[in-house]
Amino acid sequence: xxxxxxxxxxxxxxxxxxxxxxxxxxxxxxxxxxxxxxxxxxxxxxxxxxxxxxxxxxxxxxxxxxxxxxxxxxxxxxxxxxxxxxxxxxxxxxxxxxxxxxxxxxxxxxxxxxxxxxxxxxxxxxxxxxxxxxxxxxxxxxxxxxxxxxxxxxxxxxxxxxxxxxxxxxxxxxxxxxxxxxxxxxxxxxxxxxxxxxxxxxxxxxxxxxxxxxxxxxxxxxxxxxxxxxxxxxxxxxxxxxxxxxxxxxxxxxxxxxxxxxxxxxxxxxxxxxxxxxxxxxxxxxxxxxxxxxxxxxxxxxxxxxxxxxxxxxxxxxxxxxxxxxxxxxxxxxxxxxxxxxxxxxxxxxxxxxxxxxxxxxxxxxxxxxxxxxxxxxxxxxxxxxxxxxxxxxxxxxxxxxxxxxxx
Amino acid sequence: xxxxxxxxxxxxxxxxxxxxxxxxxxxxxxxxxxxxxxxxxxxxxxxxxxxxxxxxxxxxxxxxxxxxxxxxxxxxxxxxxxxxxxxxxxxxxxxxxxxxxxxxxxxxxxxxxxxxxxxxxxxxxxxxxxxxxxxxxxxxxxxxxxxxxxxxxxxxxxxxxxxxxxxxxxxxxxxxxxxxxxxxxxxxxxxxxxxxxxxxxxxxxxxxxxxxxxxxxxxxxxxxxxxxxxxxxxxxxxxx
Numbered sequence: 001x002x003x004x005x006x007x008x009x010x011x012x013x014x015x016x017x018x019x020x021x022x023x024x025x026x027x028x029x030x031x032x033x034x035x036x037x038x039x040x041x042x043x044x045x046x047x048x049x050x051x052x053x054x055x056x057x058x059x060x061x062x063x064x065x066x067x068x069x070x071x072x073x074x075x076x077x078x079x080x081x082x083x084x085x086x087x088x089x090x091x092x093x094x095x096x097x098x099x100x101x102x103x104x105x106x107x108x109x110x111x112x113x114x115x116x117x118x119x120x121x122x123x124x125x126x127x128x129x130x131x132x133x134x135x136x137x138x139x140x141x142x143x144x145x146x147x148x149x150x151x152x153x154x155x156x157x158x159x160x161x162x163x164x165x166x167x168x169x170x171x172x173x174x175x176x177x178x179x180x181x182x183x184x185x186x187x188x189x190x191x192x193x194x195x196x197x198x199x200x201x202x203x204x205x206x207x208x209x210x211x212x213x214x215x216x217x218x219x220x221x222x223x224x225x226x227x228x229x230x231x232x233x234x235x236x237x238x239x240x241x242x243x244x245x246x247x248x249x250x251x252x253x254x255x256x257x258x259x260x261x262x263x264x265x266x267x268x269x270x271x272x273x274x275x276x277x278x279x280x281x282x283x284x285x286x287x288x289x290x291x292x293x294x295x296x297x298x299x300x301x302x303x304x305x306x307x308x309x310x311x312x313x314x315x316x317x318x319x320x321x322x323x324x325x326x327x328x329x330x331x332x333x334x335x336x337x338x339x340x341x342x343x344x345x346x347x348x349x350x351x352x353x354x355x356x357x358x359x360x361x362x363x364x365x366x367x368x369x370x371x372x373x374x375x376x377x378x379x380x381x382x383x384x385x386x387x388x389x390x391x392x393x394x395x396x397x398x399x400x401x402x403x404x405x406x407x408x
Numbered sequence: 409x410x411x412x413x414x415x416x417x418x419x420x421x422x423x424x425x426x427x428x429x430x431x432x433x434x435x436x437x438x439x440x441x442x443x444x445x446x447x448x449x450x451x452x453x454x455x456x457x458x459x460x461x462x463x464x465x466x467x468x469x470x471x472x473x474x475x476x477x478x479x480x481x482x483x484x485x486x487x488x489x490x491x492x493x494x495x496x497x498x499x500x501x502x503x504x505x506x507x508x509x510x511x512x513x514x515x516x517x518x519x520x521x522x523x524x525x526x527x528x529x530x531x532x533x534x535x536x537x538x539x540x541x542x543x544x545x546x547x548x549x550x551x552x553x554x555x556x557x558x559x560x561x562x563x564x565x566x567x568x569x570x571x572x573x574x575x576x577x578x579x580x581x582x583x584x585x586x587x588x589x590x591x592x593x594x595x596x597x598x599x600x601x602x603x604x605x606x607x608x609x610x611x612x613x614x615x616x617x618x619x620x621x622x623x624x625x626x627x628x629x630x631x632x633x634x635x636x637x638x639x640x641x642x643x644x645x646x647x648x
Contacts, residue, residue: 293508293509293626294621295620295622298619349464377620383459384460384461385460386509388461389510390620
């Protein structure tokens with residue numbers, strides 16, 4: 001039996017021969033849809049909780065451009081693919097028209113048409129999968145999962161946004177695998193469609209195992225179990241705040257300085273907290289040991305535990321205070337020896353200013369947390385003078401990371 | 409007497425129960441005296457709030473005042489490069505210890521403070537002479553022969569033995585050993601007044617300190633200080 005979808009495609013071919021502007025119109029419509037998706041993605045701060053505003057009308061308008069009957073196309077797909085009437089996804093004209101355009105692009109060797117049609121198709125699949133697993137997605141938790149819990153090999157760790165992931169990973173890999181087969185047999189569109197769904201689904205959840213106690217099926221891999229774990233443990237990544245005195249009246253210059261400092265502070269804090277397996281050279285450890293008299297073993301443990309996302313806010317505040325006290329508002333200033341001398345003069349040797357007192361208090365809170373939670377030592381057993389030495393280990397660690405970040 | 413309403417009875421009952429609960433809570437909160445003493449001891453031994461951090465400005469002041477002591481203790485000795493070198497190393501060692509334990513440098517002497525540096529040389533000389541004299545008087549001149557023997561015999565035995573074996577007469581050996589010990593003790597007090605020396609002693613022994621700090625390095629620094637003090641004390645004892 002002849003393929004019904006192929007017959008629809010042959011009709012389309014005739015329509016294009018009669019009106020070649022159809023190709024231009026398809027390009028125009030798809031480009032507009034993709035461009036809108038970019039704009040949405042750039043404006044969004046939802047990260048991997050992002051949901052596309054679907055261009056349903058624009059996509060369905062493709063039937064008019066192609067001069068094809070929506071119902072006839074739907075029937076053709078149903079006959080060829082043999083799905084029941086209630087199979088909502090397969091019956092969706094949104095997917096059907098985009099698959100037809102994709103096939104058209106493949107036949108015409110029009111990569112832009114192929115890529116754009118598949119990208120728009122994947123947008124709706126993304127929304128569906130995201131809704132299935134994360135009806136109420138907390139972007140702070142998702143940010144934490146993406147930045148700290150997934151392996152570096154996971155795709156979400158490699159691509160900043162869902163749009164980038166779809167465009168730069170899913171579109172090329174799916175086409176590489178299925179385009180040659182579809183080119184030979186239009187029925188293979190079904191395989192591409194099913195695999196697109198399956199691969200996206202796998203990203204959210206895979207390897208389900210039945211819990212012996214509850215009888216519930218629980219995914220072992222993908223974003224979902226990590227998200228649930230982070231949620232249960234109260235882990236999330238908040239948007240860092242700028243330390244600012246409400247009483248101050250800021251001029252434009254002051255605002256610009258605060259803005260630059262905040263940028264350095266935020267980037268360096270990200271650099272520290274995201275690097276969960278830091279490696280410090282022995283020369284650094286030795287220098288800190290000479291300066292603080294704290295044993296090398298404890299220094300190594302202390303500086304390692306600073307790299308923990310739970311400490312994000314406190315590290316951000318500390319770096320902001322260091323930059324403010326040393327009057328640094330340019331990344332390049334961090335690499336000079338003047339900066340280190342300035343830290344020694346204005347922070348380590350200075351004790352009677354509000355900033356330094358605040359800094360010492362924050363360092364003490366952080367040191368106490370690490371001592372109690374990680375080293376199982378009682379920070380309060382050490383006198384004020386010794387606590388100061390312990391705090392200076394963390395201070396040197398932050399200075400080192402500020403400089404490392406600036407040199408990057 | 410008027411009968412109370414049920415509401416009033418309930419209110420009185422509730423108040424009584426609250427009072428009883430508070431009494432019971434206070435009873436359970438009470439700590440025994442041993443706990444209180446232990447807490448107090450902990451505060452004293454760790455000295456968590458008592459000591460201030462190292463300050464290089466105070467160190468400079470201390471060196472100036474300590475050198476005033478040495479001017480008096482070494483006034484019989486001819487000035488030489490050697491002695492300045494010895495003193496240089498000695499002060500460096502002391503500074504390293506202060507820095508190591510991160511304690512504010514302190515000066516020795518009752519009612520002596522840094523304002524002495526603003527006074528005339530004569531007053532400075534007089535004040536420090538009094539302190540040195542008081543030290544020797546308290547620890548030697550005011551003691552009877554028996555008291556001196558009881559206090560210093562054991563501590564000076566080793567040096568006396570060594571001198572006697574080198575051919576020095578027993579009387580001279582005992583006298584020199586005692587003088588050396590007294591000077592050594594004075595030098596140690598000048599370098600590290602009582603509270604500081606106690607704190608250093610505590611840190612040298614503390615298990616908690618060892619867990620976090622390079623205690624072995626501190627032990628080495630203090631041993632080195634003791635050796636230098638002993639050598640310097642012998643030089644001073646030989647000239648006074």
